[in-house]
Amino acid sequence: MDTAERYRAFAREEVAGHSPVYEKLAADIAADPGLIALIDGLPPVKRQPNLLLAAARFLGGPVEDSGAFRDWAAAHWTGLAGTILARSTQTNEIGRCASLLPLLAALPQPLALIEVGASAGLCLYPDRYGYRYDDRPPIGAGAGPLVLTCRTNGEVPVPERLPRVVWRAGIDLNPLDVREEATLRWLECLVWPGQDDRLARLRGAALAAVADPPHLVRGDMNDVIREVVAQAPPDATPVVYHSAVMPYLDEEARDRFVATMRDLPARWISNEGSPRLPSVRARLTRPLPEGRLAFLLALDEEPVATAGPHGEWLDWLGG
Ligand SMILES: C[S@@+](CC[C@H](N)C(=O)[O-])C[C@H]1O[C@@H](n2cnc3c(N)ncnc32)[C@H](O)[C@@H]1O
Numbered sequence: 001m002d003t004a005e006r007y008r009a010f011a012r013e014e015v016a017g018h019s020p021v022y023e024k025l026a027a028d029i030a031a032d033p034g035l036i037a038l039i040d041g042l043p044p045v046k047r048q049p050n051l052l053l054a055a056a057r058f059l060g061g062p063v064e065d066s067g068a069f070r071d072w073a074a075a076h077w078t079g080l081a082g083t084i085l086a087r088s089t090q091t092n093e094i095g096r097c098a099s100l101l102p103l104l105a106a107l108p109q110p111l112a113l114i115e116v117g118a119s120a121g122l123c124l125y126p127d128r129y130g131y132r133y134d135d136r137p138p139i140g141a142g143a144g145p146l147v148l149t150c151r152t153n154g155e156v157p158v159p160e161r162l163p164r165v166v167w168r169a170g171i172d173l174n175p176l177d178v179r180e181e182a183t184l185r186w187l188e189c190l191v192w193p194g195q196d197d198r199l200a201r202l203r204g205a206a207l208a209a210v211a212d213p214p215h216l217v218r219g220d221m222n223d224v225i226r227e228v229v230a231q232a233p234p235d236a237t238p239v240v241y242h243s244a245v246m247p248y249l250d251e252e253a254r255d256r257f258v259a260t261m262r263d264l265p266a267r268w269i270s271n272e273g274s275p276r277l278p279s280v281r282a283r284l285t286r287p288l289p290e291g292r293l294a295f296l297l298a299l300d301e302e303p304v305a306t307a308g309p310h311g312e313w314l315d316w317l318g319g
Contacts, residue, residue: 117245118170
């Protein structure tokens with residue numbers, strides 16, 4: 001996919017219906033050969049729309065007006081490219097805990113959680129947030145933005161109580177520390193404009209993490225997963241999980257991770273874009289609905305649900 005099509009696809013498939021500002025700007029960037037030429041001067045992995053747009057906002061660039069954006073980006077390209085090269089898309093979306101919760105709560109308790117690709121580690125606290133699935137009674141003690149809402153379809157095994165977590169650790173190539181002001185601001189810039197609910201829950205979760213920082217291990221998940229799982233207490237169920245991480249791995253690294261997970265004495269929850277783990281997708285017994293951006297949620301490679309990319313909905317596959 002060329003860069004212009006990548007920006008068109010981002011507008012059409014990712015932000016449409018969620019962020020009108022980004023939808024318009026990404027479509028206008030796609031139609032601007034001058035901007036596309038600048039972006040094509042970046043390494044391929046750095047041409048992502050969300051990275052460019054977050055970097056522009058981080059530097060105070062205008063995103064609400066495409067003409068002003070074009071002029072600003074051209075005039076500030078060196079600084080903008082520097083931020084793009086120095087940072088990466090590490091969106092930490094606690095809404096995804098609403099997708100994970102039914103599986104976590106159904107496992108033998110207590111749990112030892114190991115999240116790979118944990119970013120700032122805010123999804124390491126599924127037991128810290130509150131949940132409301134449809135109009136059912138709320139679960140957990142979260143308050144305000146820390147109550148995660150989720151629309152469901154099918155026989156979602158909505159739990160009555162939170163899982164009991166006795167140990168947790170995150171792994172990331174570049175763990176983020178939300179106690180650093182610039183880091184938190186970067187995470188905020190990764191939330192699309194207009195998504196005030198996502199921004200509020202990021203800030204709420206970050207505030208809790210400042211008071212009680214997560215244990216984050218720096219490293220490539222393929223290099224450190226075995227030693228981190230080995231540190232989990234023996235009387236807890238070790239659960240390795242990940243959301244929105246597989247796009248960062250090439251095929252060889254992904255296959256190595258899959259082989260390791262099959263071998264490790266741990267349960268494995270994956271919550272990834274549906275084509276990202278072919279072994280999970282191959283076990284689907286019916287095709288996924290077309291035209292809806294969905295994650296595929298699986299336990300030990302068995303697909304159980306499709307999920308909104310930010311945990312906003314959960315469709316149980318069942319039957
Ligand atoms: C889009 S973020 C998702 C963060 C978190 N899972 C969530 O759902 O909020 C992906 C994270 O994976 C990390 N990552 C990418 N490749 C990795 C690897 N090989 N080993 C460890 N972490 C990796 C990135 O640094 C980034 O923080």
